[in-house]
Amino acid sequence: MKSDDKGKSYYGRYRGRGSSRRKGWRAYAGPLLAVIAVLVAGLYFARESDQEAAPTAASGGPADAAGKPVERTAALPPLNLPADDAPHGSGMEWWYYSGILDAKTGNRYAFHVAVFVANGLVKHTVMHVALTDLQNGRRFSGQSRTGGLPAKSTTSGFDFRQDGWQVAANGNAHVVRAEFEGVSLALNLNDAGPVVAHRAAGSATPGLLDFGKSGISYYYSRPRMAAQGELQVAGRQIPVSGDVWFDHQWGDFDVLSFGWNWFALHLADGSDVMLYDLFDSDGRKVLTSGTVSTAKGAVPLKASEIELTPGRKWTSPDTKISYVVEWNVKLPSGTYSIKPFVDDSEFEAQQTTANVYWEGPVKVTGSTEGQGFMELSGYERLGRK
Template structure:
């Protein structure tokens, strides 16, 4: 959400006639599935693992990296879980479906790959302790989410990264209950935005050692959008002074719904309600036949924030089963930094 970012797992379940509805399909009925509840008490390591009684869920990691060549890079590793039914069984009868997305973005290129799997056969899944999320040979694993190794590959790229958390988990909204619309749709949503990252990217132009910062989003729900909401713009920004911001705008026929979390350098999280942040597209680019905003003005008056958020490259289009834009950004203005931007419904 991401939001992240993020609700593609549900779309994987939709019959073909509904695909034309795009992300609006995420506002469909959730009959039979659990619904997020305010006051939910997170328990770890349990909640690092899957929640099969909810319809959709994701493990979503992005990283802003700098290579030994001095260039900026971005990495995405995502595992989505979707459920046909709110149950978990072994074998091909399992109603749990899995989808993986991986990408590397450079200043002039965007490499991506996608994997699909049925649950219950061992090809994909998540365990909470020891911590491991995988699909095929792609893995995010460690003794716990504080210390991870990350690997994925596509036809034109491969990466091996190590991640170490240097701060606490952050819970969005009301202690992890993140509202997504005026009608009350919501998710359970927490992040680990304090990863220190190092490793190697294997690219067509050669191998490059990288270091940087990573951000993991964990979110699950069953009906995260209202019926009129068709897409979103989600920002995860890390400022040079150590503060961070998660903010999103959900676009709907009745107007936008926004939310944000200000994360101080020490990990203190302050949730900000609808209307606290504003997002103004300043420049668009023609990307895969679509006009996509690639420069934004983001303001947050409560924290005297007024910044421009600019894509490292407009080419960061995820031409996967359900298409979206996802890529690294640079931040300038009265704060400087780096981050990630996700945009759907364009």
């Protein structure tokens, strides 16, 4: 993310909601206040725990015998798979799938499925799902929230079952099932490649990212899970297949203190790119991180090696939030243009997680072609004090 010397942001400002949205808000006021209270409580206790137990940050913190700064992440348990596929007791955690599916007819469909678990005075589990028909841009979505953890116990993985939906994994074999808005999604996924453990360039602790005062996050991906399954759209059964990106992230980090631009890209040269660009409520950069993975392994990118230039914005007709939906990206491997398949990919999750975000499929052109997913989160808080 770039800003000028005066620290101005390229992002649009939040402009409020229309009267129809305010009526909808009042209808969900009670449940939303409850969710917000749970999230804030969980984040408060997470921060208190961090202040008491977390090691000092490398910047200005202790050094080892050789004078090298000690990483905060080095004091935490290392990533341990498959045990770490399972739910943790951290303040925030999510499991996330996104991909573009191909039908034998030539039609294409994009989807994302996410499971969120927030731990506070009360544990809440939330599921989000969206499916976009790329032939006509029609979008279907669903969301569900419940107290507790609706998951069956497994030895190595997870098995969430809620309102007829299922998101489960046992090692590298995953299952995703959901019915919503008259459509359904049923996928079996398998991963033959190595897990990508994200880390900052120069860090000795793979699988962990330090967000500074906002906390620390465990983070790993399975960038190209082979998916086979079936969609039901307009009463038709449609066999589909494709490469799906899977993310698992957890920790005691404060999701209310920052927003992000996130990119998960499958490139035609066989490489996979994850870019994570965090910003504060004024649109100023907090952290830029990335990973390029190939058959030879995964390489973390330095912040100086990632240049993200925002382009065209799209403003939601429903929430009036403006999102940067087109980007120019410069990496050591080349220069790329990222554009959405469908502008209107906003997910309004007020009734389950009390937030709004943009999540949708993107096309990549430039030094090489490709496709993937982009998530824009926290834009509703930009410029608000």
